Structures are given as C-alpha cells and as structure tokens.
Amino acid sequence: GFAKVDLHRPRRTGFPEVIYGEGKTQEQLKTLFLKLRESQTVALATRVSREKAEAVLTACPEAEYLETAGILRWIPKDVGYRPGYIAVVCAGTSDLPVAEEAAATAETLGSRVERIYDVGVSGLHRLIDQMDVIRQAQTVIVVAGMEGALASVVGGLVDSPVIAVPTSVGYGAHLGGLSTLLSMLNSCAAGVAVVNIDNGFGAGHFAARIHQTQHWATLEEEAAK
Amino acid sequence: GFAKVDLHRPRRTGFPEVIYGEGKTQEQLKTLFLKLRESQTVALATRVSREKAEAVLTACPEAEYLETAGILRWIPKDVGYRPGYIAVVCAGTSDLPVAEEAAATAETLGSRVERIYDVGVSGLHRLIDQMDVIRQAQTVIVVAGMEGALASVVGGLVDSPVIAVPTSVGYGAHLGGLSTLLSMLNSCAAGVAVVNIDNGFGAGHFAARIHQTQHWATLEEEAAK
Amino acid sequence: GFAKVDLHRPRRTGFPEVIYGEGKTQEQLKTLFLKLRESQTVALATRVSREKAEAVLTACPEAEYLETAGILRWIPKDVGYRPGYIAVVCAGTSDLPVAEEAAATAETLGSRVERIYDVGVSGLHRLIDQMDVIRQAQTVIVVAGMEGALASVVGGLVDSPVIAVPTSVGYGAHLGGLSTLLSMLNSCAAGVAVVNIDNGFGAGHFAARIHQTQHWATLEEEAAK
Amino acid sequence: GFAKVDLHRPRRTGFPEVIYGEGKTQEQLKTLFLKLRESQTVALATRVSREKAEAVLTACPEAEYLETAGILRWIPKDVGYRPGYIAVVCAGTSDLPVAEEAAATAETLGSRVERIYDVGVSGLHRLIDQMDVIRQAQTVIVVAGMEGALASVVGGLVDSPVIAVPTSVGYGAHLGGLSTLLSMLNSCAAGVAVVNIDNGFGAGHFAARIHQTQHWATLEEEAAK
Amino acid sequence: GFAKVDLHRPRRTGFPEVIYGEGKTQEQLKTLFLKLRESQTVALATRVSREKAEAVLTACPEAEYLETAGILRWIPKDVGYRPGYIAVVCAGTSDLPVAEEAAATAETLGSRVERIYDVGVSGLHRLIDQMDVIRQAQTVIVVAGMEGALASVVGGLVDSPVIAVPTSVGYGAHLGGLSTLLSMLNSCAAGVAVVNIDNGFGAGHFAARIHQTQHWATLEEEAAK
Amino acid sequence: GFAKVDLHRPRRTGFPEVIYGEGKTQEQLKTLFLKLRESQTVALATRVSREKAEAVLTACPEAEYLETAGILRWIPKDVGYRPGYIAVVCAGTSDLPVAEEAAATAETLGSRVERIYDVGVSGLHRLIDQMDVIRQAQTVIVVAGMEGALASVVGGLVDSPVIAVPTSVGYGAHLGGLSTLLSMLNSCAAGVAVVNIDNGFGAGHFAARIHQTQHWATLEEEAAK
Amino acid sequence: GFAKVDLHRPRRTGFPEVIYGEGKTQEQLKTLFLKLRESQTVALATRVSREKAEAVLTACPEAEYLETAGILRWIPKDVGYRPGYIAVVCAGTSDLPVAEEAAATAETLGSRVERIYDVGVSGLHRLIDQMDVIRQAQTVIVVAGMEGALASVVGGLVDSPVIAVPTSVGYGAHLGGLSTLLSMLNSCAAGVAVVNIDNGFGAGHFAARIHQTQHWATLEEEAAK
Amino acid sequence: GFAKVDLHRPRRTGFPEVIYGEGKTQEQLKTLFLKLRESQTVALATRVSREKAEAVLTACPEAEYLETAGILRWIPKDVGYRPGYIAVVCAGTSDLPVAEEAAATAETLGSRVERIYDVGVSGLHRLIDQMDVIRQAQTVIVVAGMEGALASVVGGLVDSPVIAVPTSVGYGAHLGGLSTLLSMLNSCAAGVAVVNIDNGFGAGHFAARIHQTQHWATLEEEAAK
Numbered sequence A, B, C, D, E, F, G, H: 001g002f003a004k005v006d007l008h009r010p011r012r013t014g015f016p017e018v019i020y021g022e023g024k025t026q027e028q029l030k031t032l033f034l035k036l037r038e039s040q041t042v043a044l045a046t047r048v049s050r051e052k053a054e055a056v057l058t059a060c061p062e063a064e065y066l067e068t069a070g071i072l073r074w075i076p077k078d079v080g081y082r083p084g085y086i087a088v089v090c091a092g093t094s095d096l097p098v099a100e101e102a103a104a105t106a107e108t109l110g111s112r113v114e115r116i117y118d119v120g121v122s123g124l125h126r127l128i129d130q131m132d133v134i135r136q137a138q139t140v141i142v143v144a145g146m147e148g149a150l151a152s153v154v155g156g157l158v159d160s161p162v163i164a165v166p167t168s169v170g171y172g173a174h175l176g177g178l179s180t181l182l183s184m185l186n187s188c189a190a191g192v193a194v195v196n197i198d199n200g201f202g203a204g205h206f207a208a209r210i211h212q213t214q215h216w217a218t219l220e221e222e223a224a225k
C-alpha cells in the first residue's frame, strides 16, 4: 500500500489516527477512511473539500461532512460525551472555519463544545457578556487572526488552560498569520499555549487530551477509594 | 562644524529641532544643546545617559535631566500648556522608560500629560478603572511590550486617535520588539497608528502635532468669526 | 446570526462600525450592509469587488460603489463636512487604490479631502509645486510603495501629523510591502506614524479621528467661553 | 507606587500573581515579593539572579532561592500536592535551567513533578527506558533546544497533553531558539502545544492549570454524586 | 544556441550533466535531452510535467517518464549498479514526490535504492521495524516535511552519512519548508548534512557521489595490492 | 604563512589588494601591511582600531591613521588624482564613520573627493543648497541610515551613477541596517545601486572603479585619434 | 490626467522617463507611450506583455517589442552608440529575461552591449573562455539566480565596476531571490554593487549612467585642451 | 549525575560520543572527559576555551588542546588513519577556526586531512593551483563566510561529495552567517550538502562517516571475494 496507516495509535495514545486530507487524492482518501472506519471507534478526516468528500459519502453513507470545518467524520450513533465541556471562543466571522475545525475535532474525540463566536476585543462588551460560560469550561480554545489580543484578554480572566490558535486572517504585515502567532506566544497572561497557524485540528485534539486525562483522573481517584 | 543643525525647522514645521543623544560624544551634545538653547523656545535631547547629561547641566544649570526618560531639556519658566491633555497609557512597569520619554517629549512640546501606568490586559479591571481619564484625552499614547494587546483594547474603547508604541520588553519570540510592532500594526481596532519600537520620542512628538493642530484649528475658527 | 454586529460602537467610539468585505459572501455583505444602513448615520464597506457590490446596490439603490477604492457606502444626502480638510498625498499611479480607500473612508466619516497624487520623490519638483495645499491641511496621509521616501520628505516639510501608508507596490526585495513599512517606521522626520501595508481604510479612519477631536476641541473651547 | 500589583488575580484566575524579575531593581523586587508574601498563599519570582535574591532572603528568611531555575519563592510549610504528577522531560544538560524553571513553577503552584532529564533523540534508548514514568503523568512538559525533535517523539508515545518549551540552546541557524520554536509548532504528532522560547515559567503554569482543572473536575464529579 | 550544454562535465566531475526542466519550453527540453542522449552514458531531466515529457518520449521512445518523481530519463539497457545500496527513508505519503526524485536520480547515476516510506516519528514503531535495512545502507537519505524530526532520529541510529531533505509539506509556521530546513540544520545528531527544500535531485546526486567514491576507493585499494 | 596575500590582484583588476582589519591580530596586520607596502603602489587597511594601528605606525612611520574612518594607509608623496571628483553625501552626523571610510578609500585609490555631510531629507533645504557640487561629480556615493530616503532623492536629481550605502544607524525596526538596505534596493529613482550595510570601503572602491574606467576611456579615445 | 509624467526628467538627469508597464492598463500604456514618443529622444516601457504591446504597436508602428525582455521601445533610426560597450554576463538560460531587460535598456539608452550568456560557475571553463570580451567592457552586468556566485568570480577577474542583478530563479531556501541578493551584497570581491531582484532595467540604466559619464568625461577633457 | 552520557553510541553508530563544551562548567567538562577517556577509543570535546582546557589537561596530561580549533582531545599513540584523505578547503584567514574544528574532528575520528587554506574566489588562481590535491580527496569540506561562492566553484570541479560549512565571518546583510548558509543551500553545482553555520565539528564528523563507510565497503568487498 502507499501508506502505513498507524492503527497501533489508539492503543498507544488513547486517540484514533486521523487523516490529513490536504494533497491526498479522492481515491486515497476513500481507501484510508474506510480502513479507519473498520478498525477504530471513530473515523475523522480534516482539510477535505466537498468535492472529495462526496466520493467517500457515497461509499460510507453513515459518515457526515461538515462544510465550514472542512471535516469528514463517522461517529457511531450511541457515543456520548465526557462530563464538562470545552469552550471555543473566536474573534471574528472570518475565523469561523478554524474555530469549527477545532470544535468538530474535539466533539469527534468525545468532548462537548460550547461555541462563543465573534467576540473580538475591539468590542469588549461582547466578550464580557459571555464570560460565565467561558469560565466554567474544562479548557478554553481561543481562535483569532489580526493581532490575536483575544487570547491574552481571555487568559487573564479564567483559571483553566487556554489554547490559542492564530489564524491567517489579515493582510500586509500580518505575514500569513505569523504576526498573530508571535503575538500569542508573547502573551502577557500566563496559562496560554499555542498551536500552529490555522491548526484548529491541533487545538481540538490537544483540548480533548486535557479533557480526557481530567476525566480519567476522576475515574482513577474514584477507583482508588 | 560637524553638523548642520536644522535651525530652520521651527519655522518650517512649527516644532523645534531635537537632539538624538545616542552615539554623540559629551562634547558634541553640549555644543548642540547650547546652540538650541540660544536659538529656540525650548531645547530637548533624548537618549542621554546621566553621565553625558552632567557636563551639559554644569554649562547650562537651568536645564533639567529626567532619569527614567533619559531626557535632557530646558524650558523657560513661564511657558504654559495648550488646553486639554494627552493620555500616556502603559502596560507594565518595564515599559516605563519609553512611556516617560513619550510623556516628557509631549510636555516639552507644550502638551499636558496624564499618566496611566501598569494597566496591561492580563488584569483588565485595572484598565477599566481608568477609562474616564483616558476617554477625555485629546489623543492617547499606548506603550506596551509582550503581545501589545493593550493598543487594540484601548483603540476599541475611545474615539480619539491612538498612537501605539511597541517596546522591546520581552524575550525569545519577542524578537526585540518586532513581535509587538507587528501585533500593533494588525490591530483589529480602527484608529490605531504605530511608531518604531521604543520610540517614545516619536509618539510624544506625533501626539503634540495632533494637539497643536487641534489648538490652531480652534484659534483659526475663532478668528474666522 | 453568524455575526455580532457591533452596533454599540458609534456610542462608544463616536465612529460607525465598518464592514470588512474580504472573505464575506455576497449574501453576508448584503445582510450586514442593510443592518448598518438602518441603525447608523452612514454605512461603509471596504474591500468590496464590483461583483459583490451589485447585489447590495440592487437592494439599496441609494448606496454608491467606488471602483478604484473598492468601497461601497451610503451617506444621507444632507450630511456636511467639518471645517478644514485632510490631504491625501500619493507617490505613483499604482498606489491609487490605497489612496482612494483612504480618501473615501475619511470623506464618509465627515472630513473633506484634497488629493495630491503621483508626486513621488524621484521627481521632487512635482511635490514642491503642491506644498501649499499640503501645508494647510489639518492632517496629511502619505501613500507610497517602493522605498516610501515620500513620507519622510513630507514629514520634514509640514507641522501637522503625517500618517504613512506603505503599499504593496514593488517587487523582489520589496517583500510585499514590508520593505516600505520598515522604511516608514524608521523615518528620520519626526511626526510620522504608520498603519499596516495597503491599509488605506485605517489611515482614513485615523485621520478622521484627529480631525473630529480637533473639531470637538474647537466646540468645547467655544462652549467654555 | 510604581506598580499596580494584580492582587485581584488569585480570585479571578485561581492562581497567584507572579513577579517577573528581569529588569526589576533589587529594591522593587523586595517590595513586590513582601507584598505577595502577605496577601497570597504562595509567593513566586522568576528570572532572579542570586545577587538580587540575597536582599529578599535577608528580609524574608523563610523564602528559598533555586539557583539553576533562577527562582525565588516562599511556600508555607504545610502545603501539599494534588494527586498525580507532571513529567518534565528535557533533551540535554544545557536545557536544565529552563526545565527547572518549569518544574519549580509547577511545584510552587501545587503539582508534584517527576524529572526525566538528558534524554534527547540522538540516543533514543535513553528516552525509551523512561517511557513508563512519562506515560503515567497527568501532563508532560518537553524542554529541548537544537531541532526540538523530542517533542514530536514524546507526543507520539503518550495520550496526555504535551507542552513543548523550545530553548535558546544552539547556534548559527538556530536563530536564538526560533528554529526550535518553529519545529515544535509543526510537530507531526497531534497533542503538542507550544510556549515561548525559554519560557519554563509559562509551561509550568500551563501544566498546573491543566492539573488543577483535572483535580477540580474530580472534586465536582464527586460532589455531584 | 540558447544554452551552453556542459558536455565537459562528465569528464570533470565523473557525473553527467542533468537538465532542470522547470521553466524550459517543450522544445528546449527536447533539444537538450536529445543532445545529452547522444553524448552521455545516461540522460536525465528533473521537474518535468507529463505534458512536456510526451514530446520527448515521441522523439526518443527508449526514454521513460516517472510520474511521481517528475523525472524523464534514458538509461541504456545493460547498465548495472555498484555494489551496496542507498536507503531512501521518508516520513509521510505527501513527501513521496521528493523521495522518488531522490531515488530515481540515484538509480540513474548508478546506485541501487531501498525505499522505506511513511515511517514518520509520530509512530516510532514503524521506523524501528525497518532499522535493519536502513543500517546496512552505504548512505541514507531522509525526506521529511513538518518538523523534520525523522532526520535526527535516524542520524542517532546509524553510522553511515545521513542526507536530510526538507520538504515543503506543511502549512502556517512551516513557511514553505523553511521551518523543516532550519530544524534539520540544527540536528542534535552528528552525521547529518542538508540540501535545499524539496531538492530530491540534489540528495540523490550527493548520495551517488558518496557511493561512487566508496566504490572507486575499493577499486583503488584493490589495484594497489 | 597564515595567508595567501593576493599580490597578483593589481595586475588582474588594476586595483591593489586591501587588508580587512577586523579579526586580525596586531601582528598579522603589521606583517600584511608591510608586505603590501613593499609590493604595491599604495597600502590600505580598513576596520583598524587606533590600538592596532599604533604598532604598524611605529614600524612604518610614513603610514597615516584616519581615526573616524578606521583606516590605516600609506600613499607615496607624489601620487596625484585623476581629473574630476567623487561626491560623498551623508544624511546625519552618526553616518560619518561610514562616509569617511568611503571617502578615504576612494582617495587612496586615486580619486579626489568632495564631502557633503549632514544633509538628510528631514531638512531638504540643506541638500538643495549643495546640489551644484553634487551634480558635477563623476559619481555620487550616498551614505544614510534610518529610512535611507536620501538615496532616492539624490538619484532623482543627478545624471551620474549613485552608489547607496545603508548604515546601521537606527534602532528597533531598523534591524541593524536591514531596513535601510531594503529601502535603498527599492529606490523609485533609477540609477541607484547598493552595497552592504556600513560598507564604506565597498562604495569607495566601486566609485574608484567607475572613475578609473572613465579616465581610461578618455585616454583610449585620445590615443585612438 | 491620471499621472504626472516627469517630462522634466531628461533635462534634470540626462536620461528619458521610462514607463513601468506592470499594473498599467493597455489604455494607460498607450497614452503614456505616445506622450513620451513625442517629447523625448527615445521611448521605453518595461514589464510589458505581448498582449498589451500589440495595442501600442498598432498606434505607433515604428516602435518594436522585445519578447524575452518584455520591453517595448522606440528609437529613431539614426541614433548611434557611445564608444566602448557594456558586457552583460548571465549564469543560466532561466536568467535570460532579466539579462535581456538589462541589455535592451542599456542599448536604448545609448550603449552597445556584448552578451555572454549561460556561463555559470558550475562549469567554470565556459566563463574563462569569455574573459577577454568581459575584461574590455566599460562596465559589466552580472545576472544570476541560485547562489549568485558568478558576481564574485567576475568581480575578482576584472577592473571595471560590476553591477550584480540577483534573479528569482531558484526554489525553496532561495526565497524568491532574497538568497541570491544577500549573497551578492556579501561578495568577497570588491567592486561589486547590487540592484533589486530581477531588476534588469535598473542595472541597464545604472550601467548606461556609468558609460555616459565616462563618455562625457572624455568630451570634457578634450574640450579642456 | 547531571548527564546521561551516551556510552552506548559507539556501538550504535560506530562513532564515539563527543562533548559539546559550550555552556558546560570546567568541572562538568572534566568529569565527562575523563568518563569518555575511560570507556572509548578516543575522547573529543569541542568549543573549549583554553581556560577550561587547562583543568582537564592537568587531570589528563596525555590529552592535547588545539588552540585555533578550540578542541580538546585524547588519542592513543598507536592509532593510524584509514587509506585516502579528506580535503579541508577554506576561503579566508578568518574562517580558520571553523576549518580547524572540521579538520581536527575528522583526524580524531580516523581520517587523514589535507588543508588548502585562504583560496577564496576573489583570487581564483589560488584555488586553481591547488585543484590536484583537492580532486584526489575521498571527500571535500569547503569552509567559507561572506557569499560562500567557493562551495559552488569547488562543487563544479570535483566528483567527490562536497560538504559546505558556512561561517559567521561577515557583517551587515551577512546576518550572522545566514546569508552564506542560504547561498550554499542554493548552490548551482550538484553534489553539495550543507551543515549549520560555524559547524566545523558536524562537517568533520560527516566527512569521517563517508570516509569510514568507503573504507568498510572496501573491506566488505574484499571479504566477499
């Protein structure tokens, strides 16, 4: 075969192997997706165009395609969520595809998500209004382009870990997102960690790891009683 | 002489020539300062160390040296301020030298200054508490290092022009202030313009230009009646 | 809805919310524009292609589309300008779209504009010829690509604040405008502040803020009598 | 005073304010440390030289100075740790100061730490030997300079979140750590998030946030029964 | 003629001149290829699209086109390989075109190649399984995108020279491959040298040079007996 | 010997070998200088500190040391200049060392120099006053830091070639002179070529090459009659 | 009109105004070209596509279009060349468009050109064979992409000024020509100055300035007799 | 202990572990060196200052310190070299420390070295004179700063692999060696691979790997008979 699918991964990391759709042909995508569909509890492919998705949906009609997120996934009907939720906060409407990639990834990996969108710092009251639902999240993902100030502002207002996702939304000195990335890495608020530009998947996965170990910690402590 | 002091400047731009102290010898500084002292309404030198300043102070005891700002200046006793004031807002205590350079420059050029210091966005309540005095300023200077989010947050809360000064306070991916500079240039809040890293002088001068034309506009409109 | 339009903004900053057209669908643009049309004194959308504009113009025929500026706007017939004007100076014919974005933005926000175009420093006499109209402006916007020297030259000849807009006009070591941006940030002339590459909107808005506070200062001082 | 210490922070974020020692004078450090000592459950200052530390230790003998970490802290005797631990993994002996800053920060904020040092990927067997203790951690911090490959390798072997800290250890094309930073941001292993170059404090704090919410989750779920 | 084909090269460097197909017209390609076909022991053209290749294949049917590698070549039937082989190791399926360019180049220049593909470090067991065939190679080429950690891991496990080829596979902070390139240049494993991003040809050629001098060394030592 | 002095150079390029003093020991400098003194028509060493110069001056008292330029040289008494001169124009007093390195290099290589210093564009009248002497030069060297606008302004006013030398005079976004360098490379005025940051030597040498071929052209044309 | 054509230029700099075709419409190009045709001794437009050129050629049939150079020009029949010539040397066939832009520009401005193409340093004998014609040129233009070594090698072999033109020919770490540009700026051979990436026009113009002042120098010296 | 010395390395890679002296204390260096001295066939430490070396030399007098290379090593008396040699070629006298680090590393790892120094391309005849000894080497190391053209020129003249080492020798746009590094990565000559800036050790080690596998290949082929 053209690829060594890492089916060993779920056992090693507790998380399923995920397909990175970019640059794969429709044929490769279908083959890999069906393989994951058979051997794993869920199947997830990111960066998938609607066109490529169609072929897989025909072969595997129980899968679903999420347009904004560019995600193709299959989750068995009866799968539930861990207790608690992840908050996905985003600055502007242009950041939506990345925010949705993060949200859909986290959901597919077993975490409920609360979406708080279009609350950039240029209109601070919009964020303040939503602080309650953000503060009670197990972990917070902040998605922003431009100067990315939202990550620092949120980081200073909550006590849970904040995962910042810089987006490529901007122009000129924005340098394709590099500017936002640097900004978030230099956050004056402690408790902020960063993933790659536009890497909604990475943030969703990282958040699910936090959420899962939180959940396992609970189970272990309980078991220890 | 070793330099063509631009004594023509006040007539051309309405503002005095200013000495950039960096890299000048004590002797050069003294000569230039005394020349400005004689021919201009005020004399101002920036980036001056205490050591270099001493020699000038001996020769011109009516001058004063501002330690934190690194500024040496002479202002005649009876000079007053234009109506209104400039707000100088800064994020952390390490940004103080740049904030003071901005403040002292603006004062020397005829504008009263209100200082609002150590109000970085990681503790948002500190800023909110001071919004009244910031909102009533003729123009606002925001001095910040790290991710520089303060500029965007202030920009979204006032209707006067906001001059953002990135500082070199930070480390690693801060890249000597480049990161803050890029961040401020990509501010999601309209109404923010930027000067060079650590350029408190430039911000103070720019603010005084705004303030002065505001004042002149008033005088002209009055005169026109 | 897909977006939290910041209708609270005019009250907070004295300026209307503006639509950033890039990346929005025709449908989103229309919805947002009509919402602003209803609730604000003016409606403004930037970075709008002719194609996207058509749909809005059909729904709101009293709006107008400015081709070169890429701006769609609606201004009630009887709106006037503040006293005085903003000078928009540009270096070459390729910088025109950015210069027009700045000019149209400032006009929409209530400031009269004088345009002084194609006066780059490689033919200095062209600029010198126009200095009178530039010197009498309330504030000056300088739009230039290549090495951006025009900002420094103008900065040294006027006493009003100079807002420099680097453009992406150039190639090779121009780095998409970064080169001009850096150049302008290092201007040897005091009194120059900078906005993002190609950010005509930002410059126009910033200039209007200066102009407005100048005007308010006048009104306040008068009222104080 | 010269600073607005954010004493409100513990209530807002659940974590104490921390002093950033760099650039503060000995006098400022002492004043701030004693203020935190009085009002918070623990007191922590990072980037403190031995020389600066001495003055505080004299005034507050119950504090302790950690040489390698450059940390000054005070923890009341009877404070215990949350269940579970954080693994701090580092690549080479030169990365030790950053690893220790991370470890000491996490400990001060209530998390037990297991140290797994000098296990860089050029000698993979050293890492493999320690995988058991790494796999059972609540969260893993990976500290590395050079090409930072350790973060990806660890990320592919565990199911807990991995916080990567690039260090400035390297030369030439290492660009002061930028190279490692970029490398870690592009990790081919999911579940890796990144903090600023040499920011051991940020990683320790972020890990403690994860650990704390894990612990709280447990308490809440228990309480919910 | 439009080009001075370096037919003198084989005599000077022991290796044939090779055509760089990028930017050449179909006509230029054909002319050059036929010229090499006549005067050299093999003919090789890289970065050739299928479309451009067709014209040459018609004129020279004994040539062959390698789709994935983008390579067009002609090797006389009876040419054999040197003893031993070069291992071409790659991280992911997206790196295949570059890996194949390296492999096909080396083969054309007289070296047998073993392909070990899709063994990125996020699933380390896949690499470990193949170490035997990698360890016995005369020289190893490692092709990887993202953070490029594979080069360091392999470098620490073999005693032959490792040629690292960064690929442009990645996004955001990957900077078109610069990030992988920097990473590989800072490898903590000794024995790793690097070629340009996506330069499979360069790696294949370099490896063949190593292999050839190894072979010649053998012949010389034998002859010396 | 530790170095292969290129004594063959004068014959090959018509110009003497020059010593680059940076990083050479006092002993190495002396040995090389005396060797050049013997075999060439002039001897020149750049980037020489006063301290290093002393030792050579003792051994070769007919040499002279130029403090500002950091140049050590020996020219036989009776050497004259070519007809015409090179204009060295500089922006500010801090650019003097580089301007002097250029001037002294050109003089040593046989060209008379006219110095026009401290005529930066922030005070344009200073430059305009000196245009006559600049316009009549055989070639013009422009030395400037900050935004380097002087090169473009001069380039647009003369018909001789303009050699631009960016200096490292500036701070923050000046990036050690990179900003000026980029600016000069993007000059909107044709007829400007650029040398490395602070490379006064390179500019002086290049100008002398122009001047010499001009002179030789004259002699040849005359001879051809 | 949309542009202020600088017809004053020939008198000021001795060289005609030139049209930069990039980004101009066919209509604008025609208007400007015809205006120059009337008022200047020659008319020149660079970066012109064949498509745009057609319209002008119809309106002004005595103009000619140079495909490879992308140049449109009109030269009166009876114009001759100055004595002597400029050598245009280029490294590879992909650099031809830039080399031709340089050559055609110089020719249009009155200098005869000798072309020495495809002599890159990877086959040094090709260059050595042509050194005679290069050495006798009044000035040398070196056009190269990749690592640009040709500039240094030529610089060390001639005594006339060498103008280096980096091209964007390359990939990966070539960074669109930045790599070649930096390389040429750091040439170890004295007597090399550099223009922007792909700026064949700039090099041709600069060379013509050298050549013209050389010629004028001759005339002046003669006249002085 | 503070470090996990990789004593397993010789068995795994055929090469001894080497100490990177930078940033290690004198005490750490001594401990590690003595450990290697006992367990390996040779002991090698790079980037060691004379001061640090003294302490080790006292404890282990049979070790030797190489000043220019900054290397401390111990080789048993009776160790010989493999057949053949490595050529270390360098451009200028300032590159000597890096060239010596490469040479001494290769020698310590069992390869004889021929040194060809100060043969930069600005005086090409110096290189041509030495081509015979370079051509007969098993592998060639080229050490150069500035524009690094030497690597390409040598690469085009030999048929063995060329390892290019960029050095930090240069200033301004040299960017601490980045410029040379990029240049070498873009070499127009095939058969050139690159190591980190100033990484003489890496080049020497890589060359020894090539040399050793060459030697082993010989032994194996012989054994196979």
Ligand SMILES: Nc1ncnc2c1ncn2[C@@H]1O[C@H](COP(=O)(O)O)[C@@H](O)[C@H]1O
Residues within 6 Å of the ligand: B017, B018, B019, B020, B021, B046, B047, B199, B201, B202, C188, C189, C190, F092, F093, F094
């Ligand atoms: N701290 C500063 N940063 C940037 N520019 C400055 C500063 N202080 C003074 N200047 C400018 O430097 C000019 C004087 O430069 P110089 O002739 O070198 O002393 C003044 O006209 C100011 O425009």
Ligand SMILES: Nc1ncnc2c1ncn2[C@@H]1O[C@H](COP(=O)(O)O)[C@@H](O)[C@H]1O
Residues within 6 Å of the ligand: A188, A189, A190, B092, B093, B094, D017, D018, D019, D020, D021, D046, D047, D199, D201, D202
């Ligand atoms: N080593 C460190 N690196 C980055 N941030 C730090 C570090 N130590 C403390 N901080 C942050 O700096 C803030 C205090 O800054 P300051 O008010 O300047 O002392 C704390 O609230 C922390 O969030």
Ligand SMILES: Nc1ncnc2c1ncn2[C@@H]1O[C@H](COP(=O)(O)O)[C@@H](O)[C@H]1O
Residues within 6 Å of the ligand: F017, F018, F019, F020, F021, F046, F047, F199, F201, F202, G188, G189, G190, H092, H093, H094
């Ligand atoms: N200030 C300088 N900047 C750049 N290159 C220089 C400088 N001074 C001398 N050179 C060059 O350095 C060469 C001598 O270098 P070296 O053999 O290292 O002394 C001379 O041939 C000049 O081309």
Ligand SMILES: Nc1ncnc2c1ncn2[C@@H]1O[C@H](COP(=O)(O)O)[C@@H](O)[C@H]1O
Residues within 6 Å of the ligand: D092, D093, D094, E188, E189, E190, H017, H018, H019, H020, H021, H046, H047, H199, H201, H202
């Ligand atoms: N000069 C050098 N440059 C880069 N890497 C080196 C150098 N010297 C030694 N090394 C590497 O550093 C490793 C030892 O690092 P450490 O454990 O920190 O002493 C060795 O195994 C070598 O691979």
Ligand SMILES: [Mg+2]
Residues within 6 Å of the ligand: A092, A093, A118, C003, C004, C005, C006
């Ligand atoms: Mg919005």
Ligand SMILES: [Mg+2]
Residues within 6 Å of the ligand: B092, B093, B118, D003, D004, D005, D006
């Ligand atoms: Mg604080």
Ligand SMILES: [Mg+2]
Residues within 6 Å of the ligand: C092, C093, C118, G003, G004, G005, G006
């Ligand atoms: Mg024009």
Ligand SMILES: [Mg+2]
Residues within 6 Å of the ligand: D092, D093, D118, H003, H004, H005, H006
């Ligand atoms: Mg080690």
Ligand SMILES: [Mg+2]
Residues within 6 Å of the ligand: A003, A004, A005, A006, E092, E093, E118
């Ligand atoms: Mg895979």
Ligand SMILES: [Mg+2]
Residues within 6 Å of the ligand: B003, B004, B005, B006, F092, F093, F118
């Ligand atoms: Mg001055």
Ligand SMILES: [Mg+2]
Residues within 6 Å of the ligand: E003, E004, E005, E006, G092, G093, G118
């Ligand atoms: Mg060729």
Ligand SMILES: [Mg+2]
Residues within 6 Å of the ligand: F003, F004, F005, F006, H092, H093, H118
């Ligand atoms: Mg030399």
